[in-house]
Amino acid sequence: MPIHTSLGRYVLSTERTPFARRSYGRFLVKVAVYTIALNEAANVERWANSAVDADYRIVADTGSTDDTVARLTAAGVTVHRIAVRPWRFDDARNAAMALIPADVDVCCTMDMDRFLEPGWRPKLEAAWTSETTALYCQTVYRSSVDDPMPLRSWPAKNFHHRWGYRFKRPVHEALSFTGDREVTTNSSDIVMFEVQDLTKPTRSSYLPLMEVAHKEDPNDAQICFWLGRDLMWANQHERAVPLLERYLELPTSKWAEERSEAMRYIARMRPEQRLSLLDKARIEAPHRRETWLDLAEEFHDKGDWLNLFWASTNGIEKTYRTGSYLDDANCWGFRLYDLGAIAAWRLNVMDRAVEWGQRALNLDPENKRLQNNLQHFCELKNVVRGSAAE
Numbered sequence: 001m002p003i004h005t006s007l008g009r010y011v012l013s014t015e016r017t018p019f020a021r022r023s024y025g026r027f028l029v030k031v032a033v034y035t036i037a038l039n040e041a042a043n044v045e046r047w048a049n050s051a052v053d054a055d056y057r058i059v060a061d062t063g064s065t066d067d068t069v070a071r072l073t074a075a076g077v078t079v080h081r082i083a084v085r086p087w088r089f090d091d092a093r094n095a096a097m098a099l100i101p102a103d104v105d106v107c108c109t110m111d112m113d114r115f116l117e118p119g120w121r122p123k124l125e126a127a128w129t130s131e132t133t134a135l136y137c138q139t140v141y142r143s144s145v146d147d148p149m150p151l152r153s154w155p156a157k158n159f160h161h162r163w164g165y166r167f168k169r170p171v172h173e174a175l176s177f178t179g180d181r182e183v184t185t186n187s188s189d190i191v192m193f194e195v196q197d198l199t200k201p202t203r204s205s206y207l208p209l210m211e212v213a214h215k216e217d218p219n220d221a222q223i224c225f226w227l228g229r230d231l232m233w234a235n236q237h238e239r240a241v242p243l244l245e246r247y248l249e250l251p252t253s254k255w256a257e258e259r260s261e262a263m264r265y266i267a268r269m270r271p272e273q274r275l276s277l278l279d280k281a282r283i284e285a286p287h288r289r290e291t292w293l294d295l296a297e298e299f300h301d302k303g304d305w306l307n308l309f310w311a312s313t314n315g316i317e318k319t320y321r322t323g324s325y326l327d328d329a330n331c332w333g334f335r336l337y338d339l340g341a342i343a344a345w346r347l348n349v350m351d352r353a354v355e356w357g358q359r360a361l362n363l364d365p366e367n368k369r370l371q372n373n374l375q376h377f378c379e380l381k382n383v384v385r386g387s388a389a390e
Contacts, residue, residue, distance in 0.1 A: 029105040029128055031121070032056035032162075036082075036092045040112035041066045043195075046145070048075035050115035056104060059112075060096035088170035088209065097167070104162045106135075109175070110192060114139075117191040124159065127187040134175070134182065135159040137190035145195055152323055157184070158192055170216075171209035172226055207234065214243075221252040225262055237269040260285035261326050264294055274298055289318040289331045296339045305346035312340030316356070334363035338370060341377065350381040 033051035037059050040047075051057050057077040061069050062084060072079045080099050084092045093109070100107055106128060110116065120137075127135060136155040143151055157175055164179035210227040217223065228243035244262045247253050253262075263281035267274045275298055281291045292315030299308035315336045321327045337360035344353035357374040364370060 029125060030055045030103055031106045031108060031124065032058055032100045032104040033108040033110055033116075034058040034060075034096050034100055035109060035111055036060045036062055036089075036096050037064060037068055037072070037112050038062045039064045039066045039068060041068045041071055043112040044068060044071040044075060044077075046115045047110070047112050048072065048077050050118075051108070051110065053121040054108065056101060058096065058099055060092065060099060062092055088212075090167040090169055090173040093167040093173060097165075100162060102162070106159055107162055107165075108159050110158060111194070113197050114192050114194045117193065120190050123187055123189045127185055127190070128159075129185070131183045132185050133161045133164060133177065133179065134184045135190075136184060136186045137192055138188045139192050139194060141194045141196065143196050151196070151329075152321070152325060152327055154324060155186060155188070156192070159190075169213045169220075169223065171206045171213060172223065174222075206230065219250060219252070221247055221250040224250065225253075225258060228262070229265060232265050232269060241266055241269050256285045257288060257322055257324055257326055260288060260291055264291060267294065286314075287318060287320075288322065288326075289315050289336070290326075290328050292318065293331045293336055293339075296336060300339055300342065305343050308339060309343035309347055309349075312336055312343055312356075316340060334360040334367070334370065337363070338373075341373065345373075345377055345380070350377060353377040354381050 031054045033054040033056070035047075035058075038061070041064075048057060057075075058080070059072050059077055060080050060082045061072075062082055069079050069081070080096075082092065082095050084095065097107065097109075106124065108116075124135070134157050137158050138153055139156040139158070140153040141151045142149070160175055164177055164182075165175050166178055167173045168176045207227075207230055210223060210230060213220065213223045214227050224243055224247040228240045228247060231237075231240035231243065244266050247262055248259060253259060260281040263277050263284065267277035267281070270277065275295075278291060278295050278298060282295060285291065292311050295311040296308055296315060299305075299311055315331075321332070337356040341353045341356035341360060344350070344356060354374070354377045357370070357377045361367065361370045361374050
């Protein structure tokens, strides 16, 4: 006779199931992969195929006008049509969660532009125990399905128990535990990919929902940061700066990389305080290349060649990205080497000027200015060598 627990079922060795191990007492879970969808026809097949090892695949369609529903149904996915007014992402996701059958043990929340790496099911069963309430897997962000190079990756709580969880926030919604004791585990072997979709609405459309989220919880540091950032992008600087300053004052604002990013944003909007703010950002997270590039640009604009050389050197020495969503791809292009070469030229350190000038050109080989600069640096280096030989 099987042994039952509140979080799942144990099976005897004689039982035969597709995914359970056949050892006595092996914990057997029933899994549902679920999400919401709106006009996601292009992503249906990839999403459905990657989740095929689940016991249930459930999608709550929120009003698609393309053939999303037809494609999901053809792929064997259970589709429910729902309407959420006024629109909130948390209400929509909670409605989708409520449609998951009661016999499910583990839920996987996976947006339609995401897909699971094959082999995820046995890895989940190996990592999940009778005490587990949630599991973090590795989320990898790609520019396209065909490009294996990750833009960034991070652990995300994409698997959770059927009971005891709700989504909170009208936008940038997050899973929140409502039970007595949350027990999380990690399995970096389980990989969920997300594909960059430039056809979706810009984040500026989220501003009204973020305003609602901030009003509901002014002490939510994450929303405070995101709202301030998005207001900056919308050129509403007078509203953005106080929010980012409030974020820095909140006791829950503890992530050094994000704090340094907030300081960088304020520096952009308060040019009279830029240098002091960037210096604070540098102290907060000295391992980030982004702040060093900002400092280098500031010293270049001021004609402060010695400090430009210092900032460029430190930035170039930062050879590893953090892997967080805050990484700026622009900081890994030619510009730091370009600025460093200019500083070295101004300081008559011609070996370094040539070295960095060449590295800048390697990263942008069609750039005429970089070509001319490198030629000039090489000529000056030869002059210096000739003078030294005389």
